Amino acid sequence: MNAKAVLLAIILVLSVVAQEDTALAGKYIGGGLAVGLAGLGAGIGVGIAGAAAISAMVEKPERLIWYLIFVALAEAIAIYGLLISLLLIL
Numbered sequence: 001m002n003a004k005a006v007l008l009a010i011i012l013v014l015s016v017v018a019q020e021d022t023a024l025a026g027k028y029i030g031g032g033l034a035v036g037l038a039g040l041g042a043g044i045g046v047g048i049a050g051a052a053a054i055s056a057m058v059e060k061p062e063r064l065i066w067y068l069i070f071v072a073l074a075e076a077i078a079i080y081g082l083l084i085s086l087l088l089i090l
Contacts, residue, residue: 014028014029027088027089028089030085030088031084031085031086031088031089032085034081034082034084034085034088035078035081035082035085036081037081038077038078038080038081038082038084039078039081041077041078041081042074042075042076042077042078042081043078045074045075045077046071046074046075048074049070049071049073049074050071052067052070053067053068053070053071
């Protein structure tokens with residue numbers, strides 16, 4: 001599906017929701033953006049950190065736990081985005 005069609009569908013749905021309650025629509029948009037952008041950032045971070053961890057593990061396999069911690073830190077960004085979205089919506 002092309003991006004313009006998805007954007008148009010989102011705008012149409014939000015216009016229906018916005019007619020009922022504008023503040024509620026803003027909360028949902030903010031929550032969706034928080035989860036989506038945090039997930040995107042976490043995915044990029046995990047990809048970069050995971051590739052670096054595998055490369056470093058080849059050289060020093062005894063430090064595996066440190067490499068996994070760095071990957072977990074990147075994954076935590078998505079959890080923070082989820083928490084922020086729940087705070088925005090509720």
